[in-house]
Amino acid sequence: MKIEVVKRFAVVCVLSLFGIIIITSTMLTYSTNFTSEISEYCLENLSLTGAINVVCAILLDFRAYDTLGEVLIIFVTISGVVLLAGRKK
């Protein structure tokens, strides 16, 4: 009986802590000003890339090395899956 109460209290504490963290981080995120020199640079030189979509321009022009790493990560993941799960039973 007592253990059940303690368990429920612990669960409630953990969940409320999680909720408080989520709410405060969201409010902090919305109240912080993220505009820096880099974002202004990306917006000003957007016409040089030939793309209208800013996210796409950053992914494939300003930060193309990042995308190369992403592609290689997917490739390595597939290699691991083929190696581990691709053998015949």
Added chain:
Amino acid sequence: MTSRIILTVTRVLFPFILLFGIYIIIFGHLSPGGGFQGGVILATAIMLVIVVYGHRRFQRFVPYLLFIEIIGVILFILIGVSGIASGKQFLVNLGTIPLLNIIIGVKVFSGLVLMYLFLSKWEIKND
């Protein structure tokens, strides 16, 4: 056994999901979206068909998907090297953003379908 409702809905929805994924990939540099997102949408279309019709009759496509995956990586790096060949840095933008989007889309599509096909081999038999 899959019911007739699921079969019919899959048959109706499948081309539209494919069309939406291709649209997201090709218009990636003009509207929200891009290669990765469109590739995932294409992969969900194929996954729907695999879930409905069973994975056994799709296992023979595994070598072709692996081939597409490897070709995608090689093409991405070749486009990067073409920047060096033109006298600038590696992966410099020569108007190749749509091309890179298409390559990433095809690669992500084949990769996710491959993962699903390999992992669905280990299903638990409920018969």
